[in-house]
Amino acid sequence: MRFALALMAVVTAGPAAAQQNAGGTPPMLTGAEARALAAEISGASAKRTVQALSLHHRSRGSEGFRSAAEIVRDKLGQYGLKEVEMIRVPADGKVFYGTQRSRPAWNASFAELWEQRLEGGRWADRFRIASWADQPITLAQDSVSGKAEGELIDVGAGISASDYAGKDLRGRLVLTSSQPEAVARLAVTERGAGGIVSWAQNQRQAWWGDDETLIRWGRLSTWEDPAFAFMVSPAQARAWQERLARGETVRLRAQVEAGRSTGAYLIPTAVIPGRDRSSEIVFSCHLDHHSPGANDNASGCSGVLEIARTLTRLVSAGQLPKPERTIRFIWPAEIEGTIALLHARPEFARRTLATIHLDMIGGDTEITKGSLRVEGSPPSLPSFVGDIGFAIARWVNAQSLAYHDRGVAAFPLIDASGGKRALQAKVGGFSEGSDHQIWAEGSWRIPVLYLADWPDLYIHTHKDAPGNLDATKMKRAMFIAAASAWVLANLDQERLAGLSPVLGTETLERAAEVARRAEALGRAGGGPAEQANLWRHFFAQERAIAASLARFGPVPPKARDEANRRIEGLVQALAPVAVPQPASGDTSYGLVYRRAGSPKGPMTAFGYSWFDDQLEKRHLERPTLLSREPTWDGPTFGYETLNLVDGRRTIGQICDDLAATVGFVPVEEVAQYLGTLERMGLLERSRP
Numbered sequence: 098m099r100f101a102l103a104l105m106a107v108v109t110a111g112p113a114a115a116q117q118n119a120g121g122t123p124p125m126l127t128g129a130e131a132r133a134l135a136a137e138i139s140g141a142s143a144k145r146t147v148q149a150l151s152l153h154h155r156s157r158g159s160e161g162f163r164s165a166a167e168i169v170r171d172k173l174g175q176y177g178l179k180e181v182e183m184i185r186v187p188a189d190g191k192v193f194y195g196t197q198r199s200r201p202a203w204n205a206s207f208a209e210l211w212e213q214r215l216e217g218g219r220w221a222d223r224f225r226i227a228s229w230a231d232q233p234i235t236l237a238q239d240s241v242s243g244k245a246e247g248e249l250i251d252v253g254a255g256i257s258a259s260d261y262a263g264k265d266l267r268g269r270l271v272l273t274s275s276q277p278e279a280v281a282r283l284a285v286t287e288r289g290a291g292g293i294v295s296w297a298q299n300q301r302q303a304w305w306g307d308d309e310t311l312i313r314w315g316r317l318s319t320w321e322d323p324a325f326a327f328m329v330s331p332a333q334a335r336a337w338q339e340r341l342a343r344g345e346t347v348r349l350r351a352q353v354e355a356g357r358s359t360g361a362y363l364i365p366t367a368v369i370p371g372r373d374r375s376s377e378i379v380f381s382c383h384l385d386h387h388s389p390g391a392n393d394n395a396s397g398c399s400g401v402l403e404i405a406r407t408l409t410r411l412v413s414a415g416q417l418p419k420p421e422r423t424i425r426f427i428w429p430a431e432i433e434g435t436i437a438l439l440h441a442r443p444e445f446a447r448r449t450l451a452t453i454h455l456d457m458i459g460g461d462t463e464i465t466k467g468s469l470r471v472e473g474s475p476p477s478l479p480s481f482v483g484d485i486g487f488a489i490a491r492w493v494n495a496q497s498l499a500y501h502d503r504g505v506a507a508f509p510l511i512d513a514s515g516g517k518r519a520l521q522a523k524v525g526g527f528s529e530g531s532d533h534q535i536w537a538e539g540s541w542r543i544p545v546l547y548l549a550d551w552p553d554l555y556i557h558t559h560k561d562a563p564g565n566l567d568a569t570k571m572k573r574a575m576f577i578a579a580a581s582a583w584v585l586a587n588l589d590q591e592r593l594a595g596l597s598p599v600l601g602t603e604t605l606e607r608a609a610e611v612a613r614r615a616e617a618l619g620r621a622g623g624g625p626a627e628q629a630n631l632w633r634h635f636f637a638q639e640r641a642i643a644a645s646l647a648r649f650g651p652v653p654p655k656a657r658d659e660a661n662r663r664i665e666g667l668v669q670a671l672a673p674v675a676v677p678q679p680a681s682g683d684t685s686y687g688l689v690y691r692r693a694g695s696p697k698g699p700m701t702a703f704g705y706s707w708f709d710d711q712l713e714k715r716h717l718e719r720p721t722l723l724s725r726e727p728t729w730d731g732p733t734f735g736y737e738t739l740n741l742v743d744g745r746r747t748i749g750q751i752c753d754d755l756a757a758t759v760g761f762v763p764v765e766e767v768a769q770y771l772g773t774l775e776r777m778g779l780l781e782r783s784r785p
């Protein structure tokens with residue numbers, strides 16, 4: 098505790114004027130920089146772009162995606178960005194980008210589902226249930242052309258043979274509660290059903306299932322069991338089920354014109370050139386998804402575009418200097434587009450010092466029930482980059498709360514057309530769920546800052562509409578992202594030296610979290626060795642975070658000394674509880690792996706899993722580790738175990754690190770998973 102008191106003394110020292118202004122002075126930025134950003138960046142402008150993007154059904158490789166990408170590219174040109182380009186990465190279903198099999202483009206031109214009624218002795222179309230022209234989300238992605246006219250047969254979940262017992266599906270339509278992908282083989286390929294009607298639910302949260310009118314986004318396999326499928330609401334499904342239960346016939350007619358073709362991943366990009374062209378700070382998002390897809394992810398895409406406009410304007414007007422490092426902006430399709438890009442343009446990964454990823458930043462929390470999360474890199478990639486965003490987000494939280502409570506703040510960050518509530522962003526940690534996990538994955542290890550709403554009642558439904566967004570929320574999220582980028586892009590020796598106090602506060606935040614975990618472990622019956630492992634990991638992590646400054650250039654000796662003093666001071670202060678233990682598995686599981694040079698990329702991506710494909714081809718058993726649920730908030734076992742393979746850690750040490758960050762796991766499970774990856778040729782032994 099000696100250290101903590103010393104730090105407080107430093108923070109609160111100074112004249113009365115400094116104390117009065119402390120709240121209104123942003124961390125790491127000058128007042129002039131923060132004022133310029135806050136005045137220029139517009140939530141309303143970003144929301145207008147959301148409206149434009151949301152009109153397009155943005156499936157990877159589709160005409161809708163192209164339209165959205167052209168909107169982005171054209172605006173980049175109008176705003177005066179440099180090196181505006183539409184990167185085109187071929188996608189034909191055959192070419193691989195590392196572990197990602199490229200998915201062919203998917204387009205639809207017509208799709209209608211009609212309910213029929215008997216009129217004058219023959220069946221006639223009466224009610225149009227779904228229409229591509231009205232609501233493209235009603236047609237499941239990867240549907241193929243086809244026609245069907247016949248009775249609707251309810252197969253329930255439709256994922257086992259017993260769901261189909263005694264049912265004749267030939268030429269008929271099946272009603273299912275599962276995703277079309279899960280039933281296409283049994284219903285269509287094997288039993289000859291004409292098509293699928295699905296009311297599948299997904300994205301569970303506290304409000305899940307409350308709104309029975311929601312039509313959710315559906316999908317079929319890109320590779321197998323060609324079929325078409327329509328998506329309907331649970332209310333529609335329920336109404337049909339009641340009629341079927343009364344013995345009535347429900348008869349439908351469907352017609353679909355859609356299919357896959359050779360295409361490309363289009364990725365608009367542009368830069369604000371820095372003095373140094375060899376290193377870049379990247380803004381990323383994902384441009385694909387269904388229409389409207391307003392919060393997910395027209396909001397992140399529009400946010401990146403508005404940040405590009407804001408910084409370009411401020412630099413050209415002389416309100417901000419030309420940045421030291423180049424700032425790049427990209428709009429790929431989620432996960433698969435990023436993996437393809439990092440292979441097609443390997444120089445992007447080489448130059449990128451940090452990636453700031455925006456995915457769902459606009460939800461009006463009274464409508465969507467979510468909150469903004471500001472998160473960093475996975476524990477396997479200790480980096481100070483997240484801490485920059487965390488410190489700015491905490492400050493925006495405090496400013497917005499002051500305004501919310503008292504109507505006055507130096508930086509309320511209010512948009513005239515938006516709300517006034519406090520931001521209440523949840524700051525810190527890591528979770529998977531978007532392209533940031535690709536940048537940070539063990540193949541590339543690029544530190545990330547990730548801004549995303551969670552949950553959102555309307556994610557992946559027809560009601561994820563622009564009206565759910567709050568311009569003030571967007572402005573604040575964009576401010577956090579833009580200010581973080583500005584700090585990172587201009588991190589010279591002077592700014593590096595000034596970071597120490599800010600990084601110190603984030604160390605203390607994490608120390609508190611580790612203390613809570615240790616206490617929870619104790620309550621649950623955990624022994625001192627497990628608690629000590631948490632602290633061992635914490636100190637190793639903090640030393641690595643301090644060392645990560647070197648990624649941005651030589652660390653001034655003063656900054657390095659301060660970081661060391663800070664961490665060693667904490668070791669002293671916490672010594673009674675933090676007795677480092679030797680890694681438990683070291684003797685029995687001393688095997689060390691490293692990743693083979695190729696293929697790069699995650700084991701599972703969108704629409705294709707390299708890992709599952711390899712399991713099948715090589716007749717290997719699915720490792721138990723992949724079904725294990727994490728104990729702690731953070732990454733999954735599969736993702737983080739592979740990330741921890743670095744040519745240095747033993748299997749035992751990987752296990753110890755997992756226990757501190759994901760959850761306890763028997764060392765045999767880790768050995769089985771890594772052994773499976775070795776058999777697939779993905780890992781090789783560093784030493785026997």
Ligand SMILES: [Zn+2]
Binds near residue numbers: 393
């Ligand atoms: Zn998303």
